Amino acid sequence: MKATVTVMLRDGVLDPQGKAIRHALDGLxxxxxxxxxxxxxxxxxxxxxxxxxxxxxxxxxxxxxxxxAVVEQFDVVVR
Amino acid sequence: MKATVTVMLRDGVLDPQGKAIRHALDGLxxxxxxxxxxxxxxxxxxxxxxxxxxxxxxxxxxxxxxxxAVVEQFDVVVR
Structure with missing residues (x-):
C-alpha cells in the first residue's frame, strides 16, 4: 500500500514560510x-x-x- | 476557493530527505x-x-x- 502523510502547522501557529511565499507571490x-x-x-x-x-x-x-504534535497536525491517506 | 499545491521531486531525482526518513523509521x-x-x-x-x-x-x-520544473512536479487540487 501507499500511504501519504500530510503534515501542516496547527491553526494559530505562525507560518513564516507561508508568509514569505505570500509576499513573493504578491511581488509577482x-x-x-x-x-x-x-x-x-x-x-x-x-x-x-x-x-x-x-x-x-x-x-x-x-x-x-x-x-x-505540539505544533503540527497530520493527515494520512492510504491507497 | 482553496487551492492545494503538492510539489514532489520527479521520479528518478534522488531524494536524500526521503532516504533519511526511511533510515530513521527503520531505526524505530x-x-x-x-x-x-x-x-x-x-x-x-x-x-x-x-x-x-x-x-x-x-x-x-x-x-x-x-x-x-527541472527537478519537481506539482499537482493542484481546488475546493
Whole structure:
C-alpha cells in the first residue's frame, strides 16, 4: 500500500514560510491571495497489504517521527 | 476557493530527505517500508470564486514560484 502523510502547522501557529511565499507571490503580481500555509508531504511505500493496518502503521510513524504534535497536525491517506 | 499545491521531486531525482526518513523509521522498528519520498504542500486561500480560474491561477503560481520544473512536479487540487 501507499500511504501519504500530510503534515501542516496547527491553526494559530505562525507560518513564516507561508508568509514569505505570500509576499513573493504578491511581488509577482498574484495579489488576490489570502493566507498561505506550507506543510510537508511524506509518501511511504508500505509492504503491508491490508489498508487498515497500513493506515495504523503510517499514523504511528507520523506520531513517532514525521510530525511534531505540539505544533503540527497530520493527515494520512492510504491507497 | 482553496487551492492545494503538492510539489514532489520527479521520479528518478534522488531524494536524500526521503532516504533519511526511511533510515530513521527503520531505526524505530518500522522495517517493512519501501521507498520514502518527501515533498511540500502549499495551501493557498484564493479570493477567486470560480474553480476553473482558481485552478489556473494556482497552476501559474506553481510554475512561476512554487515548483522548480527541472527537478519537481506539482499537482493542484481546488475546493
Amino acid at each position: 503580481g498574484f495579489t488576490d491571495i489570502g493566507e498561505v500555509r506550507v506543510g510537508k508531504v511524506i509518501e511511504l511505500d508500505l509492504l503491508e497489504t491490508d489498508p487498515l493496518k497500513a493506515r495504523e502503521k503510517a499514523e504511528m510513524m507520523a506520531r513517532r517521527l514525521l510530525a511534531n | 522498528g518500522f522495517t517493512d517500508i519501501g521507498e520514502v519520498r518527501v515533498g511540500k504542500v502549499i495551501e493557498l486561500d484564493l479570493l477567486e470564486t470560480d474553480p476553473l480560474k482558481a485552478r489556473e491561477k494556482a497552476e501559474m503560481m506553481a510554475r512561476r514560484l512554487l515548483a522548480n
